[in-house]
Amino acid sequence: MKRIIIATIGSIMLASSAMAASISTYPMRVELEEGSSIGELTVFNAGDKPANIQARAMVWTQDEKSGAEIMEETKELIFFPKIFSVPAKGSQVIRVGYQKKVGNKEKSFRLFVRELPVDEPGQTGARFAVQISSPAFIYPKGSVQPTKPTIRGIEVSDGKLMARVSNEGARYYSMHKLEISGSKSGKSVYNGEVAGWYVLAGVSKLFPLKIDRDACMKMDSMQLTAHTKEDQSQVSFPVDAALCSQIKATVIAKK
Numbered sequence: 001m002k003r004i005i006i007a008t009i010g011s012i013m014l015a016s017s018a019m020a021a022s023i024s025t026y027p028m029r030v031e032l033e034e035g036s037s038i039g040e041l042t043v044f045n046a047g048d049k050p051a052n053i054q055a056r057a058m059v060w061t062q063d064e065k066s067g068a069e070i071m072e073e074t075k076e077l078i079f080f081p082k083i084f085s086v087p088a089k090g091s092q093v094i095r096v097g098y099q100k101k102v103g104n105k106e107k108s109f110r111l112f113v114r115e116l117p118v119d120e121p122g123q124t125g126a127r128f129a130v131q132i133s134s135p136a137f138i139y140p141k142g143s144v145q146p147t148k149p150t151i152r153g154i155e156v157s158d159g160k161l162m163a164r165v166s167n168e169g170a171r172y173y174s175m176h177k178l179e180i181s182g183s184k185s186g187k188s189v190y191n192g193e194v195a196g197w198y199v200l201a202g203v204s205k206l207f208p209l210k211i212d213r214d215a216c217m218k219m220d221s222m223q224l225t226a227h228t229k230e231d232q233s234q235v236s237f238p239v240d241a242a243l244c245s246q247i248k249a250t251v252i253a254k255k
């Protein structure tokens with residue numbers, strides 16, 4: 001079974017920067033309760049020519065300690081059609097289902113929709129493909145989705161200052177952003193913000209704070225505010241030289 005580990009994954013689109021993507025999908029994600037009916041993901045083609053599409057599914061997990069994204073090819077998620085053509089200015093529905101037992105926490109997948117490049121008469125040079133990755137969640141009956149993120153602490157990993165955010169619930173939540181406020185003796189010395197991401201059920205995920213050693217050394221306290229669409233959490237942590245000295249120093253090349 002093919003296994004892929006990546007730092008982060010989103011709605012992935014691979015294309016030439018000069019070429020607008022012709023395909024899109026809706027909704028942003030598919031969510032089904034265990035034992036429920038079939039879900040749908042619609043593929044739209046805004047182009048002037050038919051688009052040949054290939055779809056495939058992968059199990060999506062996150063490492064329990066670091067939160068690193070892990071994907072493995074799977075046949076667990078049922079979906080059809082897998083290869084099809086979408087007419088110009090048209091659409092095609094992919095039906096999605098799951099027949100196995102879910103257990104005590106949701107199953108998470110990624111459904112990849114890829115436009116297959118087509119040779120055009122007289123075409124020369126590189127061809128580009130567009131690929132969109134959409135989450136699909138199958139959750140236990142009666143389970144409740146967490147709305148409030150949980151910030152566990154700050155630490156240095158691989159020479160970078162990180163925030164640890166966890167999810168002890170049975171379903172995912174999506175942290176939209178993480179705001180950072182650093183202070184020294186009560187006076188503000190740093191303000192920043194980093195993008196959030198999905199935190200899957202039962203996972204503790206690390207988020208890089210993008211704070212270098214010098215900025216860290218100027219603080220004695222750091223306040224983190226994590227936001228979801230529905231709620232937020234705010235926690236303060238002490239900062240000292242022992243922590244900051246673990247951050248890898250930034251080396252600037254001399255011209």
